[in-house]
Every structure is written in C-alpha cells, then in structure tokens.
Amino acid sequence: MATTDTFDYAVVGAGLAGAATAWRLAQRGHHVAIVERDEPANDAGSSHGSARIFRYVYEDPFYTRMVQDSFAGWRELEAAHGGPLVTPTGCLDHGEVRGPRRLATVLDRAGLSHELLSPDEAAGRWPQFTFTTEVLWHPGAGVIDAQESVHAMVAAAVGHSATLLTGWPVASVAKSGAGYTLTSSDGRSIAARGVVVAAGGWLPGLLGGLDLPDGFLASLPRFEVRQETAFHFPYREEPAADAGWPTFIHKAHWIQVYGLAGGRDAGHRGQKVAEYNGGRVLPDASAQDGLIDPAHRARMVGYVRRHLPGLVPEPYAETTCLFTNTPNDDFVIDRADGITVLSPCSGHGAKFAPLLGELAAGLASGAGTVPDRFRTSLKVAAR
Structure with missing residues (x-):
C-alpha cells in the first residue's frame, strides 16, 4: 500500500517513555508522528492510572543522580500542563x-x-x-499521576506540531530509501527518517518485525x-x-x-x-x-x-x-542505524520520564548521548 505521510521521526508507543520522547523531539522542531496501537496511557500498557512512585532512594547512586536530573523536567512539564503531576508524600523504606x-x-x-x-x-x-x-x-x-503525565506530554508534543495516530498497531518497520516504512497490522503505512520504539510490554513481540541488524538484536537483553x-x-x-x-x-x-x-x-x-x-x-x-x-x-x-x-x-x-524487566534492572536506550529501542523498564522507569525523553531524543537525532550502561550493543562491541 502506498505511503501517505512522511515524518522526521515516528515514535512507536504513547506510554510515558514514548510520549516523553515525542515531546522532546517535537520541542526541537522535528516533524513527529506518535504511533499508538490504542490510546495514550491505555489500560493494556504500563502507563495507565494515577499512581506511580516518585523517589530518590536507590542503592545505586547512578539512579539517584538520574532522579535529581529528572526533577527540572517534571517542573517544566507541570508548567506546560498547568497543574501538578507529582504529589509530595514522602516515602518509608524498611525491611532487612x-x-x-x-x-x-x-x-x-x-x-x-x-x-x-x-x-x-x-x-x-x-x-x-x-x-x-x-x-x-x-x-x-x-506520587506521579502517570495517565495525566502521558496526556500532558502528548499535548505538549502536539502543541509543537506532532501528529498523534491512535488505533495504529505497528506490525513492521522496514528500511525504505533513506528512512523507514512503518506498516500497521491492517496495511496502513507511514514513512519516517528515524524511528523510536517505546512499545513497553509489546516490545518482545515486535522485535522480529523491526529491520535491525542481527548483531544488534543479539545484544539486547532478554525482556x-x-x-x-x-x-x-x-x-x-x-x-x-x-x-x-x-x-x-x-x-x-x-x-x-x-x-x-x-x-x-x-x-x-x-x-x-x-x-x-x-x-x-x-x-x-x-x-x-x-x-x-x-x-x-x-x-x-x-x-x-x-x-x-x-x-x-x-x-x-x-x-x-x-x-x-531486564535481567539487571537497567534500562535499554540503544540505536542501530535509524531505529532507537527505548525500554525504561523493570518497574522503576516512570519517575525518569522527562529525562528519558531527552536521552532518547538526543540519541535518535544524533544531538545527544546516552549513558553507556543503557547501550547494550556497546558492551558486545567491546568484547
């Protein structure tokens, strides 16, 4: 079927990670499509509902620093949204x-x-x-209101001229000329110069339909x-x-x-x-x-x-x-050619959403870097 629309970037998945990435890419002036199989923050994904924990406490200081770095992004998003998205409660940590x-x-x-x-x-x-x-x-x-945060980021992205495509389940992403063609399960298609896949729990079933090098696929952890x-x-x-x-x-x-x-x-x-x-x-x-x-x-x-x-x-x-989940609870933000795989998972990614959007947008566009620990292909290349 003929491709009808062409974008700079297509972001697959409108949960917290995908919405954040679309917001940051659109904010930088890119023509972005947000491609969602259902509706943003729907009940079949990982970003629905009004209750996720925001906390600084981690055994690994790396993640504590990341939470600190994410705080300005939450304040920026709340200002754009016109209301609070993170409600202060404090947290108790205990147990042997x-x-x-x-x-x-x-x-x-x-x-x-x-x-x-x-x-x-x-x-x-x-x-x-x-x-x-x-x-x-x-x-x-x-406590983060996950659903409202997703809607706030999607609204901010659309405010910067992003296009939201709902009811659009991606079946495949294939190289086409200088970019990629994304095809839905019912045969619709769009074109994009680059693609960010933030499909959450749908990612394992989608990986086989992505035009990624075998070596890159082999480097990804077991999800x-x-x-x-x-x-x-x-x-x-x-x-x-x-x-x-x-x-x-x-x-x-x-x-x-x-x-x-x-x-x-x-x-x-x-x-x-x-x-x-x-x-x-x-x-x-x-x-x-x-x-x-x-x-x-x-x-x-x-x-x-x-x-x-x-x-x-x-x-x-x-x-x-x-x-x-990943085996070591680390996130995956990695890229091969024009496809960026974003999986901020293991039950602790919500609090980082605005920052993760910055990191993924930077990696996808070549304008920024990502911590090496999130790029599993680099670990394989270094062996």
Missing part, C-alpha cells in the same frame, strides 16, 4: 533486604534530606505501619514481561489532609511490597498495595488476560493484616498491569 542504613548513605552523599529511625520511632510517627527493622524516611518522594496485580485496601480511618499516608517500599526475605495512595484509580479511598514482580511471566503484552490469581490476593491480604494495621485487610478494588 531493603537495607535502610545503606540507602541513607546514598542519600547523604547526594545531599538529599532524610532520617534514619528505629522501628519504635517510626511506629510512633506512623502507627498505621508495623516495622521490624530500621526505617528510612525520605520526604522528597511522592521479561509480567502481568502484575495491584490491590486497593481501604483506610481504617480517613487520613487528615495534612497527614496523608507516605508511599513505602518494604523488602523482606519472604516478600517485596510497595504501596502508595491509590488516588483517582480507586476513588481516593485507600492505598494501592502490590508485590514487586509477583505476577506471572508472559511472552509479551498480547498474552495478558487481566485475571487475578486468588492465591496472590490471599498473600497480599495476609501481608496487609500483618504489616499495615491502618488498612482494612479486604481489597475493595484490584487491577492488573504490565512490568517489562
């Missing part, structure tokens, strides 16, 4: 595997405000939790897609407006759990609580079924009963979402 004292050292070196508390001190301040180890309080953390489950538990007592619940990350030997205010997703009635990488592994996003595992629900109810006395241990809402 989480290592609060070790994390406090990272924050101290980064010059970030924090407190290290004993279990009794923390319980006195936050009686809605049960603590068995030291607790790191990190007041700079908050593990999981269908995760989040449960919303009601508050026993509605928190006061000036004393809301902090987000938390609890890593024990038997479970790793995170929680945050459920927000608009579940009527602002409780906390969203989920087990990190507790869901089943899928070949890619197309295999998700949205079903809740009763055994997983029972495990999370038991966790809430044991560790979150401020919540009623009966979920009033539940949902599934997608995590796309």
Whole structure:
C-alpha cells in the first residue's frame, strides 16, 4: 500500500517513555508522528492510572543522580500542563533486604534530606505501619499521576506540531530509501527518517518485525514481561489532609511490597498495595488476560493484616498491569542505524520520564548521548 505521510521521526508507543520522547523531539522542531496501537496511557500498557512512585532512594547512586536530573523536567512539564503531576508524600523504606542504613548513605552523599529511625520511632510517627527493622524516611518522594503525565506530554508534543495516530498497531518497520516504512497490522503505512520504539510490554513481540541488524538484536537483553496485580485496601480511618499516608517500599526475605495512595484509580479511598514482580511471566503484552490469581490476593491480604494495621485487610478494588524487566534492572536506550529501542523498564522507569525523553531524543537525532550502561550493543562491541 502506498505511503501517505512522511515524518522526521515516528515514535512507536504513547506510554510515558514514548510520549516523553515525542515531546522532546517535537520541542526541537522535528516533524513527529506518535504511533499508538490504542490510546495514550491505555489500560493494556504500563502507563495507565494515577499512581506511580516518585523517589530518590536507590542503592545505586547512578539512579539517584538520574532522579535529581529528572526533577527540572517534571517542573517544566507541570508548567506546560498547568497543574501538578507529582504529589509530595514522602516515602518509608524498611525491611532487612531493603537495607535502610545503606540507602541513607546514598542519600547523604547526594545531599538529599532524610532520617534514619528505629522501628519504635517510626511506629510512633506512623502507627498505621508495623516495622521490624530500621526505617528510612525520605520526604522528597511522592506520587506521579502517570495517565495525566502521558496526556500532558502528548499535548505538549502536539502543541509543537506532532501528529498523534491512535488505533495504529505497528506490525513492521522496514528500511525504505533513506528512512523507514512503518506498516500497521491492517496495511496502513507511514514513512519516517528515524524511528523510536517505546512499545513497553509489546516490545518482545515486535522485535522480529523491526529491520535491525542481527548483531544488534543479539545484544539486547532478554525482556521479561509480567502481568502484575495491584490491590486497593481501604483506610481504617480517613487520613487528615495534612497527614496523608507516605508511599513505602518494604523488602523482606519472604516478600517485596510497595504501596502508595491509590488516588483517582480507586476513588481516593485507600492505598494501592502490590508485590514487586509477583505476577506471572508472559511472552509479551498480547498474552495478558487481566485475571487475578486468588492465591496472590490471599498473600497480599495476609501481608496487609500483618504489616499495615491502618488498612482494612479486604481489597475493595484490584487491577492488573504490565512490568517489562531486564535481567539487571537497567534500562535499554540503544540505536542501530535509524531505529532507537527505548525500554525504561523493570518497574522503576516512570519517575525518569522527562529525562528519558531527552536521552532518547538526543540519541535518535544524533544531538545527544546516552549513558553507556543503557547501550547494550556497546558492551558486545567491546568484547
């Protein structure tokens, strides 16, 4: 079928990473197509809903610095959006595997405000939790409204003359002259000089349809897609407006759990609580079924009963979402010829969105660089 439109860049996927990249490319004056199989921030992807954790706490100082670098981008996006997208809440980190004292050292070196508390001190301040180890309080953390952030970035990109194509599932990206032809599953096509693929959990199923060198494909890590489950538990007592619940990350030997205010997703009635990488592994996003595992629900109810006395241990809402993981939890931002693969994944990419858009736009256009640890093809070339 004849190609009908030609762009400087086509960005495949309108989740947080893709929307951020399209925004940054369009902001630089490029003619951009945002190509989305459904609608931006739709429920079949990884960027839907109103609740993602924003935090500076990492064992690896590299990621803490990246969060610091991303902060200006969030403020820029909020100014363009005309309202807040990150709500301050603070965060509690605890558990013998989480290592609060070790994390406090990272924050101290980064010059970030924090407190290290004993279990009794923390319980006195936050009686809605049960603590068995030291607790790191990190007041700079908050909650990202993922859906509104995606919409804000898409709007900013379109404001810079980007074109949003919805209901456009990409089946293949093939070299064509000096650029590429993108073909949809129903035969429509567009042309672009360069392509950024930010397909999230759909990436493993799409890789075979990308015109990428075999060596580059072989250098990519194994992408593990999981269908995760989040449960919303009601508050026993509605928190006061000036004393809301902090987000938390609890890593024990038997479970790793995170929680945050459920927000608009579940009527602002409780906390969203989920087990990190507790869901089943899928070949890619197309295999998700949205079903809740009763055994997983029972495990999370038991966790809430044991560790979150401020919540009623009966979920009033539940949902599934997608995590796309790499073996070492690092992101992938790499390029071969005119195709850039962007997978800021492993359940911790949301907080970096504006910065990741800058990095991917710079790599795709040749106007910027990306940390070597995100470019897996360089590691293979160095062997």
